Amino acid sequence: PNDMTALIEADRAHVWHHLSQHKAYETVDPQLIVEGKGMRIWDARGKEYLDATSGGVWTVNVGYGRTSIADAVRDQLVKLNYFAGAKGSEPGARFAQKLIEKMPGLTRVYYSNSGSEANEKAFKMVRQIAARHHGGRKWKILFRERDYHGTTFGALAACGQPQRNADYGPYPDGFVEVPHCLEYRSQYPDAESYGIAAADAIEAVILREGPDTVGALCLEPITAGGGVITPPAGYWQRVQEICTKYNVLLHIDEVVCGLGRTGAWFGYQQYGVTPDFVTMAKGLASGYAAISCTVTTEAIFDLFKSDAADPMNYFRDISTFGGCLAGPAAALENMRIIEEESLLENTQAMGLRLRDNLLALMERHAAIGEVRGCGLFYGAELVADRKTREPLAEAKVQAVVAKCMELGVIIGATNRSLPGLNNTLTLSPALIATEADIDRITDAIGQALTSVLG
Numbered sequence: 001p002n003d004m005t006a007l008i009e010a011d012r013a014h015v016w017h018h019l020s021q022h023k024a025y026e027t028v029d030p031q032l033i034v035e036g037k038g039m040r041i042w043d044a045r046g047k048e049y050l051d052a053t054s055g056g057v058w059t060v061n062v063g064y065g066r067t068s069i070a071d072a073v074r075d076q077l078v079k080l081n082y083f084a085g086a087k088g089s090e091p092g093a094r095f096a097q098k099l100i101e102k103m104p105g106l107t108r109v110y111y112s113n114s115g116s117e118a119n120e121k122a123f124k125m126v127r128q129i130a131a132r133h134h135g136g137r138k139w140k141i142l143f144r145e146r147d148y149h150g151t152t153f154g155a156l157a158a159c160g161q162p163q164r165n166a167d168y169g170p171y172p173d174g175f176v177e178v179p180h181c182l183e184y185r186s187q188y189p190d191a192e193s194y195g196i197a198a199a200d201a202i203e204a205v206i207l208r209e210g211p212d213t214v215g216a217l218c219l220e221p222i223t224a225g226g227g228v229i230t231p232p233a234g235y236w237q238r239v240q241e242i243c244t245k246y247n248v249l250l251h252i253d254e255v256v257c258g259l260g261r262t263g264a265w266f267g268y269q270q271y272g273v274t275p276d277f278v279t280m281a282k283g284l285a286s287g288y289a290a291i292s293c294t295v296t297t298e299a300i301f302d303l304f305k306s307d308a309a310d311p312m313n314y315f316r317d318i319s320t321f322g323g324c325l326a327g328p329a330a331a332l333e334n335m336r337i338i339e340e341e342s343l344l345e346n347t348q349a350m351g352l353r354l355r356d357n358l359l360a361l362m363e364r365h366a367a368i369g370e371v372r373g374c375g376l377f378y379g380a381e382l383v384a385d386r387k388t389r390e391p392l393a394e395a396k397v398q399a400v401v402a403k404c405m406e407l408g409v410i411i412g413a414t415n416r417s418l419p420g421l422n423n424t425l426t427l428s429p430a431l432i433a434t435e436a437d438i439d440r441i442t443d444a445i446g447q448a449l450t451s452v453l454g
């Protein structure tokens with residue numbers, strides 16, 4: 001229907017929304033986003049918003065309305081839209097080569113369609129390596145409290161957030177949780193000693209489980225939905241040492257941080273880590289096509305290639321839409337834009353401004369307990385009391401988000417059911433943000449905090 005009211009009604013009547021949108025539908029005006037340009041989006045009633053979330057979930061890294069990406073996708077679809085990923089493709093080969101240039105030490109790219117699927121692929125490779133090369137041992141996969149890896153069964157088995165408890169079980173066996181690394185409420189005197197202790201807690205889990213049973217450790221470089229948790233000093237270096245010591249493969253989930261979000265191509269590169277698997281999705285094609293990648297090393301590839309029992313055939317997956325060529329065509333142009341427009345540099349510069357503005361807000365608003373982040377990826381944790389660090393009630397956090405929306409700025413919040421997970425405002429504007437955009441975002445937050453909390 002052309003009539004927007006009818007369209008909103010059709011949406012209300014027939015679309016099963018993600019997250020808990022339906023709860024909101026009972027109480028607030030439903031919202032349909034119909035257009036986007038640069039940093040801005042418009043809803044069905046014509047209201048304009050500055051989007052500080054890159055499409056709600058850290059995705060539209062290069063901004064809305066990129067006709068060059070649309071053209072690249074169109075050209076590819078007209079030339080060849082699809083052939084199953086078991087064969088090679090022009091955009092697939094081009095993009096893999098370009099991606100690998102940015103990821104020293106890694107050589108192999110497996111295409112699929114979502115972050116969840118990319119993570120599943122890595123988990124399955126760990127299991128195959130255990131079966132063929134470790135006599136069935138080293139099959140366990142460690143994941144971290146507060147981290148998130150997707151919506152499929154394996155990814156949920158590796159979920160460090162309350163979703164794991166949403167009556168979906170039983171899960172596949174062999175997924176084991178390690179403690180989070182949020183320093184804010186820790187009792188350590190300094191970041192360095194906490195960072196080492198948080199990493200050593202992973203070693204303790206490996207020792208408890210038995211090092212010969214643990215195959216991989218899967219971590220977000222910065223925990224995103226679980227609170228924008230930046231790793232404490234010394235953490236990553238120690239994690240790497242532990243993985244090397246116990247021959248545990250390191251899988252970094254770059255679904256949020258990948259493709260420039262932190263001001264580097266990948267978040268792990270900020271911390272000097274050498275991963276065995278890197279997974280990516282969201283910002284990979286900025287939402288212009290569905291694509292994800294599982295990237296790994298030649299050493300891992302060789303384990304499959306040289307498998308005596310069944311060389312290479314063992315690697316049996318075929319994902320239908322992993323062969324859809326719109327994905328790599330869009331990803332290639334997305335990457336070209338990031339380079340040509342120096343968006344990594346812009347992310348670094350605008351990220352510093354965002355940090356400064358948030359720290360200035362913190363001086364005026366006692367509710368901001370801590371500001372954490374890197375590049376254009378920040379969280380402001382809201383507390384009821386700075387001394388006790390008691391989290392601010394979820395309803396108040398949501399009221400701040402709603403007030404910003406009323407002011408025409410869309411921000412996010414960690415919106416989970418457990419206290420301590422639902423009280424962080426999340427900011428992730430597109431990497432094209434200007435100083436004026438950043439200032440407008442933080443001005444709106446300041447106004448919203450005053451309006452909601454006084």
Ligand code: PMP
Nearest residue numbers: 114115116148149150255256281
């Ligand atoms: N990993 C992380 C860190 C994520 O934030 C997400 C999505 N929010 C995923 C994986 C899953 O990606 P997708 O939704 O594309 O399956």
